[in-house]
Amino acid sequence: MAQLTLNSLYKTYEGGARAAVSDVSISVRDGGFLALLGPSGCGKTTVLRMIAGFEHPSDGTIQLGDRTLAGAGKMVPPEHRNMAMVFQSYALWPHMSVADNVGYPLKVRGVSGEARRRKVMEALSTVRLEPYADRRPADLSGGQRQRVALARCLVTEPAVVLLDEPLANLDRHLRQEMEETFREFHARSGATMIYVTHDQAEAMALATDVAVMSEGRLLQLATPEEIYARPEGALVGGLIGQGSILQVPLLTGEQRLFDWHALRHLLTDRRPGHSSDMLVRPQDVEIVEGGMSATVASVLFEGERYALKLALADGQLLRAFSRQPVKVGDVLGIVIRSGWRL
Numbered sequence: 001m002a003q004l005t006l007n008s009l010y011k012t013y014e015g016g017a018r019a020a021v022s023d024v025s026i027s028v029r030d031g032g033f034l035a036l037l038g039p040s041g042c043g044k045t046t047v048l049r050m051i052a053g054f055e056h057p058s059d060g061t062i063q064l065g066d067r068t069l070a071g072a073g074k075m076v077p078p079e080h081r082n083m084a085m086v087f088q089s090y091a092l093w094p095h096m097s098v099a100d101n102v103g104y105p106l107k108v109r110g111v112s113g114e115a116r117r118r119k120v121m122e123a124l125s126t127v128r129l130e131p132y133a134d135r136r137p138a139d140l141s142g143g144q145r146q147r148v149a150l151a152r153c154l155v156t157e158p159a160v161v162l163l164d165e166p167l168a169n170l171d172r173h174l175r176q177e178m179e180e181t182f183r184e185f186h187a188r189s190g191a192t193m194i195y196v197t198h199d200q201a202e203a204m205a206l207a208t209d210v211a212v213m214s215e216g217r218l219l220q221l222a223t224p225e226e227i228y229a230r231p232e233g234a235l236v237g238g239l240i241g242q243g244s245i246l247q248v249p250l251l252t253g254e255q256r257l258f259d260w261h262a263l264r265h266l267l268t269d270r271r272p273g274h275s276s277d278m279l280v281r282p283q284d285v286e287i288v289e290g291g292m293s294a295t296v297a298s299v300l301f302e303g304e305r306y307a308l309k310l311a312l313a314d315g316q317l318l319r320a321f322s323r324q325p326v327k328v329g330d331v332l333g334i335v336i337r338s339g340w341r342l
């Protein structure tokens with residue numbers, strides 16, 4: 001296995017007003033699980049399709065280990081890249097059994113008999129579907145069909161597995177179950193995985209590394225923990241977690257993390273002029289008697305807690321959680337335990 005490296009990749013489609021992908025460089029460690037995260041149209045599918053070999057980069061190179069797959073005058077066709085791609089629609093053949101669906105890529109490669117049967121059963125075991133080998137896809141649930149598609153992609157032992165929003169068509173309950181399957185699949189197969197999604201919670205739950213894209217550019221590449229704790233810029237800060245971005249007077253120093261003592265001072269400073277973006281996570285907002293006044297602007301009951309939007313004295317809105325029921329219009333005292341300057 002080998003490291004997958006994207007070097008300053010560009011892609012401009014014919015007639016496109018701007019580059020769909022612009023100067024994207026990413027190294028995916030061997031056996032890593034990278035989530036490409038960003039809003040619709042940010043270029044993540046284009047990156048995935050260039051890795052798979054379905055699109056030519058306009059500039060830049062793609063390497064797997066020391067092998068150049070694309071760029072510098074080379075273009076290795078998709079079938080010679082040792083990669084497998086799983087799509088939203090998992091396209092199983094309805095007339096074939098589960099085992100025959102999974103074994104099909106081996107059949108195409110001329111693997112037959114006992115060798116094929118063994119590999120098929122291994123792949124089915126990875127997704128825990130051995131007992132279903134003789135069933136037809138029509139007899140399976142949506143999640144089980146998705147697992148058959150995963151087994152089919154695993155059977156050829158690809159170095160890299162590419163997944164394009166594979167859970168987008170599933171309901172919430174099934175998505176959670178499948179997230180678990182993907183994590184397990186990754187751990188058991190050892191394959192390098194690249195996963196396109198616009199769902200930040202999914203990216204954080206699954207990946208070892210998250211690449212956030214916007215308008216064709218890579219904004220930040222880091223572990224889920226790092227990107228959550230130290231997002232770079234308002235776009236990443238707004239996309240990851242459920243934080244609020246407050247405007248505070250311009251901050252020019254090195255300091256990024258602010259405590260209540262400093263935040264209270266900043267939030268009551270009414271000087272006009274430029275401002276800085278301060279990210280505040282709802283779990284860092286505490287409701288306490290004698291705190292700064294904030295008025296409840298909206299309440300959403302989430303079962304285990306109430307999700308609130310609070311209006312500060314200057315009208316800025318802040319997300320917070322409450323265990324106690326509150327009503328729109330209530331005035332609460334709050335303390336903000338920490339804020340992160342974006």
Ligand SMILES: Nc1ncnc2c1ncn2[C@@H]1O[C@H](COP(=O)(O)OP(=O)(O)OP(=O)(O)O)[C@@H](O)[C@H]1O
Binds near residue numbers: 020039042045198
């Ligand atoms: N075949 C194409 N021809 C022309 N423009 C394209 C083509 N494919 C994508 N684009 C454009 O390139 C940009 C990036 O598209 P891409 O599909 O990579 O984004 P995405 O982040 O995956 O979006 P989504 O989540 O909606 O699939 C968009 O502006 C899109 O309109």
